[in-house]
Amino acid sequence: EAGVAQSPRYKIIEKRQSVAFWCNPISGHATLYWYQQILGQGPKLLIQFQNNGVVDDSQLPKDRFSAERLKGVDSTLKIQPAKLEDSAVYLCASSSTGRRSYEQYFGPGTRLTVT
Amino acid sequence: GQQLNQSPQSMFIQEGEDVSMNCTSSSIFNTWLWYKQEPGEGPVLLIALYKAGELTSNGRLTAQFGITRKDSFLNISASIPSDVGIYFCAGRSGGSNYKLTFGKGTLLTVNP
Numbered sequence: 637e638a639g640v641a642q643s644p645r646y647k648i649i650e651k652r653q654s655v656a657f658w659c660n661p662i663s664g665h666a667t668l669y670w671y672q673q674i675l676g677q678g679p680k681l682l683i684q685f686q687n688n689g690v691v692d693d694s695q696l697p698k699d700r701f702s703a704e705r706l707k708g709v710d711s712t713l714k715i716q717p718a719k720l721e722d723s724a725v726y727l728c729a730s731s732s733t734g735r736r737s738y739e740q741y742f743g744p745g746t747r748l749t750v751t
Numbered sequence: 752g753q754q755l756n757q758s759p760q761s762m763f764i765q766e767g768e769d770v771s772m773n774c775t776s777s778s779i780f781n782t783w784l785w786y787k788q789e790p791g792e793g794p795v796l797l798i799a800l801y802k803a804g805e806l807t808s809n810g811r812l813t814a815q816f817g818i819t820r821k822d823s824f825l826n827i828s829a830s831i832p833s834d835v836g837i838y839f840c841a842g843r844s845g846g847s848n849y850k851l852t853f854g855k856g857t858l859l860t861v862n863p
Binding site for chain 2: 640667676677678679680681684691692727729731736737738739740741742743744745747
């Protein structure tokens with residue numbers, strides 16, 4: 637079974653530029669999550685999708701961050717405009733439904749550096 | 752919001768030694784998960800715990816769901832160099848929300 641795929645793996649941009657990240661979850665996983673992980677910290681949830689609907693986006697800075705999962709499969713996370721403090725690893729995770737729905741499986745992440 | 756306290760923050764041990772780390776919370780959790788993260792990679796799920804008092808093993812790893820439901824423990828026996836990484840605990844408070852709260856991690860270094 638293929639894992640969660642993310643691209644790009646690395647991105648360097650200047651502040652005020654825009655950037656987009658892509659995620660393809662494990663096949664059949666209905667729930668998809670985007671996390672931000674700042675160096676030295678645990679992952680922090682930005683947004684959670686159930687199929688193509690948003691379940692929780694309470695910690696998403698909506699003035700600059702947006703995310704979509706139009707067909708209920710892959711997803712994109714966008715930052716526009718980027719700030720220096722957005723430098724972090726952006727992780728995508730997915731989980732199935734049913735008994736093991738609380739087990740989240742992570743992709744390799746995208747390391748963003750904002751200069 | 753909910754916070755998880757992981758300890759110790761870091762550990763430096765000799766190959767072959769056993770390791771213990773724990774995670775505590777001020778509030779009750781219904782699910783505890785333990786992850787390992789290596790440099791440049793995403794967290795990998797090691798063990799999931801669903802019931803207070805539950806003790807679950809995965810090879811040399813053993814994790815326990817505390818009976819108060821406010822803590823969890825991870826033990827690694829006979830450590831090897833490839834155990835190096837950051838170990839995170841994560842908890843889910845309950846209901847239909849799948850949201851996980853993560854600790855800050857324990858950095859494990861194993862000296863061959």
